[in-house]
Amino acid sequence: MIINxxxxxxxxxxxxxxxxxxxxxxxxxxENSIYLSDSKNAPYGEKSKTQIINLxxxxxxxxxxxxxxxxxxxxxxxxxxxxxxxxEKYSVPFIGIEPAIKPxxxxxxxxxxxxxxxxxxxxxxLFEKTSSSFRKNIYIEEIVGKGLVELIEDGKLHSKEMxxxxxxxxxxxxxxxxxxxxxxxxxxxxxxxxxxxxxxNKINIIDSGEAxxxxxxxxxxxxxxxxxxxxxxxxxxxxxxxxxxxKQLILETEHTKIIQKKF
Numbered sequence: 001m002i003i004n005x006x007x008x009x010x011x012x013x014x015x016x017x018x019x020x021x022x023x024x025x026x027x028x029x030x031e032n033s034i035y036l037s038d039s040k041n042a043p044y045g046e047k048s049k050t051q052i053i054n055l056x057x058x059x060x061x062x063x064x065x066x067x068x069x070x071x072x073x074x075x076x077x078x079x080x081x082x083x084x085x086x087x088e089k090y091s092v093p094f095i096g097i098e099p100a101i102k103p104x105x106x107x108x109x110x111x112x113x114x115x116x117x118x119x120x121x122x123x124x125x126l127f128e129k130t131s132s133s134f135r136k137n138i139y140i141e142e143i144v145g146k147g148l149v150e151l152i153e154d155g156k157l158h159s160k161e162m163x164x165x166x167x168x169x170x171x172x173x174x175x176x177x178x179x180x181x182x183x184x185x186x187x188x189x190x191x192x193x194x195x196x197x198x199x200x201n202k203i204n205i206i207d208s209g210e211a212x213x214x215x216x217x218x219x220x221x222x223x224x225x226x227x228x229x230x231x232x233x234x235x236x237x238x239x240x241x242x243x244x245x246x247k248q249l250i251l252e253t254e255h256t257k258i259i260q261k262k263f
Contacts, residue, residue, distance in 0.1 A: 004225045007032040007236075008216065009068030011059035014042035014153045015239070015246050016187025017074025020097065023209035024072065024216050025235065030227045031220075034066050035074075036263065037239040037246055043149040044077040045118025045185070052120065056082040060090060062238075062263050069225045072216060073097060076117060076184050076208075080124035093219050098130055099184035100206045105134040107204060108180050112139045114173040117184025119144045127184075141176045143169045149187045155245045157190060166191065170198050183207040190249070238263065 008031050010021050015037050025033055036059050038044075044052050056078050063071055072095045073079045073086070079096035086094050099121065104113040121127055122142050131140055148169075151162050173181065181203050183189060189207045196205065220226045227233075235256040239246050243260050252258050 004069055005032060005227050005229065006067045006069040006225075007034045008220075009034050009036075009063030009066065009071040010074045011036040011038065011056075011063065011071070011078070012075040012186055013044035013055075013077065014039040014149065014187065015249055016149065016152060016185060016190065017072075018237070018246070018249050019186050019189040019207070020072060020074040020209055020212050023213040025233065027213040028217055028220070028226075030229055030231070030233055032227065032233050033235045034063060034068060035235070035237040036062060037237065037241075038263075039153055039239055039241040039245075042153050043118060044075060045120035045149065047120065049081045049124075052078060052081040053085055056086055057089075058263070060086060064090070064092065068092065070095065070216065070220060072212065074186050076186060077120035077124075080121050080126040083126070093223060093225075095212060095216050095219060097186060097208050097212055099127065099182045100208045100211065101131055101134055101140070101182055104180035104182050104204070104206050105138050108138055110177050110179045111137065112141065112176055112178045113180040113182060114141045114143065114176070114178040115182045115184050116143050116145045116169060116173075116188060117182075118149065119146065121184050139176075141173055141178060143173060145169055145185060145188065148191070149185065152187050152190060153241075153245060155248065157248075158194070162191070163194065166194055167198055170195065174199060174203075178203065180204040180206060
């Protein structure tokens, strides 16, 4: 068996993509990883497509210099606006993140699902293409979660402001009789406990984490890039703002380092 010890690379507009990172390293415990938190430029969801692509190029080239063998674009907005460009420009395999509309559409009983995502994701051509195939049979209610990412990046995950904002977005969705809520931003899984308190137990909350981890394993296997060693994996997480919020989400250990760095 070919053993490839090079790290898996991840990048996001901030700390939210660690929700994806956690799923991947849980499924692939032998894999080393490097994570970029571009918190200085968060949120990507309010930027133009050109700005998003340029940020994705910067992040990708940082990870390639670190010899990453595969890159997970752990950001819905970056994926929906830049993944095609990145795949054309670079030879490394990319894993993208898209709102998990399909499982919601296949399981809904009310034929109405909600999607909470950023403006950049909901207004992208890739999202429109993906969602359009399901709109014939179900109603998709879209809500832009403006301000949620900023609060998480500012360390206000459990704040009163967050509760008020979540209620303002989720209450209209509940009135539409949704029975599934798709989280279309990798920051949002950290809000699941608070979302659950608002929507109750009858709403199916869906995010992309487990599916992305399975796809990452599949692509590594396909291209013979798996690290089959049983050594303890090493993880380095870079952030270009204060480390405080990232340290609240990630347990820093001997093998998991958080580094504040300009990039």
